[in-house]
Amino acid sequence: MNRRSATVLLSGLFGLSLAGLSAVPAFADTLDAIMQRKKLLVAIDLGNPPHGMMDSEFKPTGSDVETARLLAKDLGVELEIVQVSTPNRVQFLLANKADMVISALSITEERKKVIDFSTAYAELQCVVAAPKAMKIASYADLGDKGGIAVTRGTVNDQELTRGTANVKDVKITRFEDDPTSTVAITSGQLGIYATSLPLLNQLRKDNPKLDLDTKFVMKGFPLGIAFRKNEPKLAAKLNEWVTTNLKNGKLVEIYDRYHGVKLVPAELAAKS
Structure with a gap:
């Protein structure tokens, strides 16, 4: 094998080695x-x-x-x-x-x-809350009850959407974060809240006169x-x-x- 052929061969092998290395998925520790x-x-x-x-x-x-x-x-x-x-x-x-x-x-x-x-x-319970006088015991009771506040993209949103898929006249209003969803409830803009139990408890603690009862648990999730x-x-x-x-x-x-x-x-x- 002459020098030129050897150089070409070595270059090819080196190129293959680099290709092989680049194909290995790398991740930072x-x-x-x-x-x-x-x-x-x-x-x-x-x-x-x-x-x-x-x-x-x-x-x-x-x-x-x-x-x-x-x-x-x-x-x-x-x-x-x-x-x-x-x-x-x-x-x-x-x-x-x-x-x-x-x-x-x-x-x-x-x-x-x-x-x-x-x-x-830890664990998180997703619940539906509403005024005491409102008769709600399951997803089936959420039809024709007015707007339901929920934070977009949360498990609360996912469970509410899943549970009401076949319920007529359900009006879900999705907000971009929990503070905005909460304001919609405390201001009276909406009356029903699909949220986490800890957030609901904190909301009631901060607003003792707020008429908001836990109606049912949608699901419990590990955190x-x-x-x-x-x-x-x-x-x-x-x-x-x-x-x-x-x-x-x-x-x-x-x-x-x-x-x-x-x-x-x-x-x-x-x-x-």
Whole structure:
């Protein structure tokens, strides 16, 4: 083989090697990135009490905020809250603007197609609420009752849409975030609210004279810490952390303090 032929052969083999390398899917190791920068970026909706909200001194608080703080402390890193709205939580994660989402994000099969979740750290009940005098016991009773407020893209929206698919004269008004949905209820613009039980409880606490009763539970969803796919090290770390802090009672105490509900770790594990 002459020198020119050898050069052509080597060039071809080198090209094939590069092609092979470029075909291997590469992904950043988020856990290592967090530890190297010594900062954890967590997406949280601070307009979704009592999961995320601002206190009287305009500082972030809520069960998800406390959960994120505990995680950052245990990792030995600083916490930076990335403020999001309920509809764009997943988009911020996929756009690499946050390392993870801890923001009342329910674990659903639909979401698991695009993101991954830790084992459940809490639970969320989706309910329909309305004035006491209004007779509503199921989806079938929502027809011809006036407008129903719900936040777009949430599991509340999904369950309400599914449950009323065959109910006539149902009027659903979708808002872009929970504060806007809530204003529609407190202002009297709409009378029926499809929302989470914690948000409903917080709403009634803040507005004692508000005529709003829980009519029925649409569905209970486990809540998970969301992160991008193909992150095995991060997944293992988060699952270990959630299991440990449910067992030692720290996550149970946080949820009970803000929601008045005691989590049962064994039941959460079964739903994850």
